[in-house]
Amino acid sequence: MNASQSAGALHPANEALTRNERIVFNLYTISALLVFVLMMLLGLTMRMAQSNWAGVLPNVFYQIMTAHGAGMVGTIGLATSAVMWFFLRKYVKLSLSIFLANYVLFMLGAVALLAAVFIGGYAGAWTFLYPLPQHPMGLWSGNAAALFMLGYLLIGVGFLLFYLDVMRAIIRMYSNLGRALGLQWLFSGDIDKSHPKTVVASTMVAITNSIGILAGAIVLVMCLINIYFPSVALNALLVKNLTYLFGHMFINASIYMGVIAVYELLPRYSGRPYPISRPFLWSWAASLVMVLIVYPHHLMMDYVMPHWMLVMGQIISYCAGLPVFTVTVFGALANIYRSGMRWNMPSRLLVLSMFGWAAGIVPAIIDGTISVNKLMHNTQWVPGHFHFYLLLGVLPMVLALMFHVIGQNAPSRSSDKLSFPLYILGGLIFVFSFLAAGHISTPRRYAVHLPQWLLYDQFGSIGAILLIVAMLVFALHIVVGLLRSPGNGDSAHATG
Amino acid sequence: MILQNQIWLLTLTGIGLVSLVFIWIIVQAGKPADSAQVQKTAHTIRRWWFLALVLLGVGVAYATLKPFPIADQNASSPAGQIVDVVGRQWSWTLSQNQIKAGVPVQFNVTSLDVNHGFAIYGPNDLIVTQTQAMPGFTNRLHYTFTQPGKYRVMCLEYCGVAHHGMVTEFEVVGGQP
Numbered sequence: 001m002n003a004s005q006s007a008g009a010l011h012p013a014n015e016a017l018t019r020n021e022r023i024v025f026n027l028y029t030i031s032a033l034l035v036f037v038l039m040m041l042l043g044l045t046m047r048m049a050q051s052n053w054a055g056v057l058p059n060v061f062y063q064i065m066t067a068h069g070a071g072m073v074g075t076i077g078l079a080t081s082a083v084m085w086f087f088l089r090k091y092v093k094l095s096l097s098i099f100l101a102n103y104v105l106f107m108l109g110a111v112a113l114l115a116a117v118f119i120g121g122y123a124g125a126w127t128f129l130y131p132l133p134q135h136p137m138g139l140w141s142g143n144a145a146a147l148f149m150l151g152y153l154l155i156g157v158g159f160l161l162f163y164l165d166v167m168r169a170i171i172r173m174y175s176n177l178g179r180a181l182g183l184q185w186l187f188s189g190d191i192d193k194s195h196p197k198t199v200v201a202s203t204m205v206a207i208t209n210s211i212g213i214l215a216g217a218i219v220l221v222m223c224l225i226n227i228y229f230p231s232v233a234l235n236a237l238l239v240k241n242l243t244y245l246f247g248h249m250f251i252n253a254s255i256y257m258g259v260i261a262v263y264e265l266l267p268r269y270s271g272r273p274y275p276i277s278r279p280f281l282w283s284w285a286a287s288l289v290m291v292l293i294v295y296p297h298h299l300m301m302d303y304v305m306p307h308w309m310l311v312m313g314q315i316i317s318y319c320a321g322l323p324v325f326t327v328t329v330f331g332a333l334a335n336i337y338r339s340g341m342r343w344n345m346p347s348r349l350l351v352l353s354m355f356g357w358a359a360g361i362v363p364a365i366i367d368g369t370i371s372v373n374k375l376m377h378n379t380q381w382v383p384g385h386f387h388f389y390l391l392l393g394v395l396p397m398v399l400a401l402m403f404h405v406i407g408q409n410a411p412s413r414s415s416d417k418l419s420f421p422l423y424i425l426g427g428l429i430f431v432f433s434f435l436a437a438g439h440i441s442t443p444r445r446y447a448v449h450l451p452q453w454l455l456y457d458q459f460g461s462i463g464a465i466l467l468i469v470a471m472l473v474f475a476l477h478i479v480v481g482l483l484r485s486p487g488n489g490d491s492a493h494a495t496g
Numbered sequence: 497m498i499l500q501n502q503i504w505l506l507t508l509t510g511i512g513l514v515s516l517v518f519i520w521i522i523v524q525a526g527k528p529a530d531s532a533q534v535q536k537t538a539h540t541i542r543r544w545w546f547l548a549l550v551l552l553g554v555g556v557a558y559a560t561l562k563p564f565p566i567a568d569q570n571a572s573s574p575a576g577q578i579v580d581v582v583g584r585q586w587s588w589t590l591s592q593n594q595i596k597a598g599v600p601v602q603f604n605v606t607s608l609d610v611n612h613g614f615a616i617y618g619p620n621d622l623i624v625t626q627t628q629a630m631p632g633f634t635n636r637l638h639y640t641f642t643q644p645g646k647y648r649v650m651c652l653e654y655c656g657v658a659h660h661g662m663v664t665e666f667e668v669v670g671g672q673p
Binding site: 240375378445 | 499500501503504506507510511514515517518521522524525526527528529531534535538542545546549550553556557560561564565566567569585609610611613615617621622623624625626627628630631632633634635636637650651652653654655656657658659660661
């Protein structure tokens, strides 16, 4: 290990958790891990049902699908917000109470969602696309749909509180959000190389996801009114626009919060500086705008949409790939190339995360082409690409931080030597079985599959099993590590 | 080559190239070199890489958007056949079940209740085209069938407990078998 990779550099003193911070951080991470495993098991159940390897009634299948979607999207948001909080608190003074309030509201919301689905029978998918929740055909009540929406509102309020606190703290430190984004250096001037990438990314996420969550809240309130006062009819196209603006924004914010782990940790493991640059600032400023206006690529099959919006959806989908490929992934690869990188769980997971993001974006961008979308929209191509960059991209970012925090800096243990490749192998089998099935037009969200689709489902199930075994090993390892006495770099703050 | 296969090949090539770059970088990562020199070279490569991606994006966008792949929703129809399609939980109603090959057809697609996806599967069980069926709106889908045979309509927008069973068929007649 060279000097820059010493324990002090890996775990700087200003990153140590106080006792209270550690409690809240552990609540986030352990809850997220447990829910991830549970939601993966629900996902496996669906793939097994589609494979004809498990008997699941269609109404139960669609309940599971609803819980899996809402659970995974929410939990990846929860876990990546913990990543952002962990690093951002070094640069600005965040409120621990508000971070805890976000967790409490999330849990209350999660209970409401689970009750709506598994007690109330709600199965309107995580997207709650109007007017499906109001048209259950006798399978769930208006109250169950309302409870589901109330759960979302609770979770949204928690995130919004957190983002407001983030923006408050950033403004207090940097005067305004524009300076935190580094807009003053976009065209000229000497960039302050010590300006944290974490602050730039966090500012972008706080702005954009607050807007996304507000769009979601508007839809939810409109739908709640419609449930109890059906005469207050809604415009299905307007609601669809707002719903996808919210959904797209929320999941993208998760990626942008997660990638902070790469910016912060990768240079510590490579031992090479990873400074801020003008292209970096440009990429985040451009992403701030693009992430808000790219959502029409979800509506390409709604031909009544203004066609300029669909053109915008395609072109911005292409443009959104530029910052990923030319700045973040390229920068990460340049950072580790001939760096003398020391391989262990955090560094391996960080590199995997960059691969998953970059490779997963390929089928996503291709599907962002209108003429391709005509053939691939709502086939299994879609879960193929989003599982690619979530499962092999974003989740490894989160896991990298968790392994880093528990002090997994030594060369891999024997269990890691097995679980890490197993995770990649299972993940690749799982996502490629979706993509291959999408290639032969297998629809997504079908409880019952035709015989010609079963082979892909069975491969998908096998991949999911391998992946879940690896995830269980990871989760066990991390939970034990977190519950042990505080690790590296914590001694000064252990009693907080 | 059918479009699905082209998309598949393009995707595998793209993912394959990304994988090769990562494997090469990972293999090289353990051999330390001067950081300043690496960064300088990387910045030069990045400039060209950025330019290549922009040119690729502009070229592909132009090629795939001209002519625009979606029919003008307001212009009067040039189609020789018009089929009205209504989706509801969980069935399709088509105004006719026989369509002539080689003659442009316009599907006027709407829904009576929730969102549905109107996807047409060809005799080879692959999607040939699709649009959404949305309450309160009518999407006009233009297509010219070239191959006769049985075509299947499946719902591609989740619409409730019998979503997977929302299937109907129509026949394309004439043209080259």
